[in-house]
Amino acid sequence: MPPLRILYQDEHLVVVHKPSGLLVHRSALARGETDFLLQRLRNQIGKRVYPVHRLDRPTSGVMVFGLSSNVAARLSEAFSERQVEKRYLAVVRGNAPEQERLDYPLREEDGTRPKAEMPAMRAITDIRRIDNVELPVRVDRYPQARYSLVEARPLTGRRHQIRRHLSRRGYPIIGDAKHGKSVHNRFFAEQLQAPRLLLAATYLAFDHPVSGLRVQLSCALDETLTRLFDHLGWVGHLPLDRVEMPQLTPAALQAT
Structure with missing residues (x-):
């Protein structure tokens, strides 16, 4: 398998592109799986890595790991305290609104208790x-099919938040088996060679x-999404x- 694409690395943290379909780490909900991002990255760089945040299995894009438990804890706190800016790109069904804030409460989906x-x-996106x-x-039922490229900025961190919010608003993400519509998912998979959830963490x-x-880190799309953007005229x-980061001054270097 090809090596992971490393976007940034220093002695404290490493940032990689997570491929679509790859679990971040072992989970009780995915028994029998043997391939995980955490293990791949550890083997590739020869160091222990500590996950800081999560991306759904079908979602691709930028992901941060700490190289120590202390650094990972600090970064996790920043995510929890909403001090991290996140942007995603999604391909959705329909002609999405030019700009809107989606403010719909969401129940957590942890699989341990009934949702009720x-x-x-x-939850805000x-x-x-x-x-x-x-x-x-x-x-579907219309002679033409409309799709939109949407940038999503989640301001809270609920499970499947972007997928659930866009679906509730009437613009489900293509490739979302749970919250989308199968006829559009099949069209993209079979006719446009895009058989995956069309959601990527890009910033x-x-x-x-x-x-x-x-x-500040931005992340290029994978081959599937890049080819799709080319086909749809979205290159x-x-x-x-x-990667953008100010240069350390001598005083700052001494402080670290």
């Missing part, structure tokens, strides 16, 4: 339509847990692998 017993918690396309094919910004400098919206 889980408390509903506030800002969405923005970046582009759209109308294809001259009948996929993270956070304060470095040691230097305190603001780190101009493809993100690039990029």
Whole structure:
């Protein structure tokens, strides 16, 4: 298998591109699995790594690991305290709104209790339509099929938040077997060679847990999404692998 794409690494943390379909670590909900991002990364760089946040198995994109438990704890706290800026790109069904804040409470989905017993918690996602396309094919009941490219910025961190919010608003993400519509999922899988959830984490910004400098990371899409964007005429919206971080001053170096 090809090596993981490392976006950034220093002595405190490492940031990688997580492939779609790969679990981050072992889970009671995925017994029998033997391939995990955590193990792959550990073997690739020869160091123990500590997960900081989560991405769903079918979601691809930028993911941070600490190289010590202390650094990972600091970064996890930053995620919990909403000090991390996150952006995702999603391909959705329909002509999504130009810009909107989705503020729908969500029940946690942890698989241990019936959903009716889980408390509903506030969840907020800002969405923005970046582009759209109308294809001259009948996929469902209409003679044309409309799809949108959406940027999503979750302001809270509920499980499956972006997927559930967009579905509830009427614009489910293509490839979402649970919250989407199978006829559109099949069309993209069979006719457009995109047989996966079309959701990618493309940007993270956070304060470095040691230097305190603001780190900004953008992540290019995988081959499947890049090819799809090319087919739909969205090449101009493809993100690039990029890291932006201010240079440390001598005083800051001494402080670290």
